[in-house]
Amino acid sequence: MEEKGLNPVEILCRKAFDPSSARLLLPVERPTMHFTELPEDTSESPLATEWNFYRREVARLLSEGHEGRWVLIEGGQIIGVWDTENEADRVRLQRFAMQPVLLKQICVREPILRGGGYHRGWRR
Amino acid sequence: MATLTFPIVPAGLIVDVAVNLEAALLVPLRSRGSGPSLVQARGLIDTGSDITAVALPILQQLGIPAIHKTTTQSIGGSVPVNLYRVSLHLLDAQNVGRPWLSQPSLLVMELARGFPFDVLIGLDILLTCKLLADGPARTFTLEF
Numbered sequence: 001m002e003e004k005g006l007n008p009v010e011i012l013c014r015k016a017f018d019p020s021s022a023r024l025l026l027p028v029e030r031p032t033m034h035f036t037e038l039p040e041d042t043s044e045s046p047l048a049t050e051w052n053f054y055r056r057e058v059a060r061l062l063s064e065g066h067e068g069r070w071v072l073i074e075g076g077q078i079i080g081v082w083d084t085e086n087e088a089d090r091v092r093l094q095r096f097a098m099q100p101v102l103l104k105q106i107c108v109r110e111p112i113l114r115g116g117g118y119h120r121g122w123r124r
Numbered sequence: 125m126a127t128l129t130f131p132i133v134p135a136g137l138i139v140d141v142a143v144n145l146e147a148a149l150l151v152p153l154r155s156r157g158s159g160p161s162l163v164q165a166r167g168l169i170d171t172g173s174d175i176t177a178v179a180l181p182i183l184q185q186l187g188i189p190a191i192h193k194t195t196t197q198s199i200g201g202s203v204p205v206n207l208y209r210v211s212l213h214l215l216d217a218q219n220v221g222r223p224w225l226s227q228p229s230l231l232v233m234e235l236a237r238g239f240p241f242d243v244l245i246g247l248d249i250l251l252t253c254k255l256l257a258d259g260p261a262r263t264f265t266l267e268f
Contacts, residue, residue, distance in 0.1 A: 030174070033202060039195060041204040046190040051204055054193075092191060093148050100189040110195055115173030115246050116205060117236035118198040 032109035035059070049075055050102035058106065066106045073102040081106070126223035128216050129265045132257070137169035137264050140217035141243045143182055146209040147228035160186050164217065165242030169255070169264075173246035176212065177233040182242060183208050192231060206234045214245070214266065225253060225268050 003011050035058045041048040050073045057078070061071065070088035072079040074096065082088040088103055130139055144150055144162040153159030163182050192207035210232055214225040227249060235244060253268035 031197070033195060037202075039202050039204055041193070045206060047193045047206055048204075051193045096189075097149055098187060098189055101191060102193060103191050104193070112202060113174045113194055113196050113205075113233065115170070115175045115244065116177040116196055116233040117239040117244060118196050118203065118205065 031112045033112055035062070035108055035110060038110060046100040047102050050100075054102060054104055061106050062108060067108060068106065070103065070105050072096075073104070074099075125267050126225075127265050127267050128214060128222060128225065129263055130216070132259070132262045132264055135168070135240075137257070138241075139167045139169065139214050139245065139266075141165045141167040141245075142213040142215060142224075143178060143186065143243070144211045145186060145188060146230075147211050150211060162213075167214070167243035167245045168241040169245045169250070171247060171250065171255075173244055175207075175233050175248050176230060176246040177235040177239075177244040178208070178210065178212070179235045179239070179242045180237075183210070183234065186210075190234075194233075196233070198236075207231050208234065212243075212249075214249070223268075225249070225266055227252075 006014075035055075038055050038058070040055065041051045053076045054071070054073055061081070066081055069081050069083055070085050071081045072088050072091060079095070079101070080088070080091060082091070085103070085105070092101055092103055128139070130137070142162045142164055145153070145159065150159055163185055165179070165182060188208045188210060190206035190208055192209075193204050194207060195202045196205050197203075208231070210230055212227045212230050212232065216222050230248070235242075253266050255264065255266060257264040
């Protein structure tokens with residue numbers, strides 16, 4: 001290691017650094033949650049009804065072998081289940097173009113998306 | 125390669141954004157001479173976000189319905205959040221003749237209330253381009 005030009009603190013830290021232990025700290029998988037842990041939507045927001053209906057139905061859909069397929073839900077009713085998002089989305093655009101409907105992949109483990117500013121305490 | 129270059133300002137990496145209906149809805153409406161006008165907004169680049177987010181008033185102004193719901197991590201734990209499909213463009217409002225980084229059909233999250241920008245640009249868009257930050261020059265460039 002060429003130490004010329006490095007500041008003394010960096011030289012000390014480089015000598016103390018253990019790459020093998022550092023890698024253990026890095027999460028590599030996107031966090032997920034099991035379908036039984038999906039939070040209830042207690043808001044009055046669009047799709048709250050559909051989301052809570054999905055929470056009640058997802059165990060049955062999985063037991064019927066629909067894992068990975070796409071379900072379209074309006075209110076408390078399943079419109080259909082398709083193999084691909086494109087197929088389900090085509091039906092959404094044809095029948096429900098400008099109204100809220102839940103288009104959802106049926107998953108055992110639900111990805112938890114980072115973003116939207118929800119994990120931060122923003123102030124204007 | 126097309127590029128868009130912006131100054132790095134104290135608020136962060138800020139870009140000009142235009143939002144409208146997803147292409148599959150907008151194009152047929154435009155061919156009939158109708159459909160909403162695009163909404164101009166300010167966006168913050170956020171490499172800590174998996175997904176781009178748009179403020180609810182913009183989505184409501186355009187009449188875009190929620191079509192997905194997922195979970196995200198909030199300060200108080202996991203919460204369900206609505207997702208919407210939009211068309212979204214990054215542009216230089218000072219020079220609109222320059223290329224736009226366009227997403228004709230992008231799934232976006234509803235932005236948390238109180239967030240001090242209209243749009244949060246996440247990795248879903250950033251992974252379609254190169255983001256080059258020149259710290260000493262206080263500029264950043266999107267190359268696509």
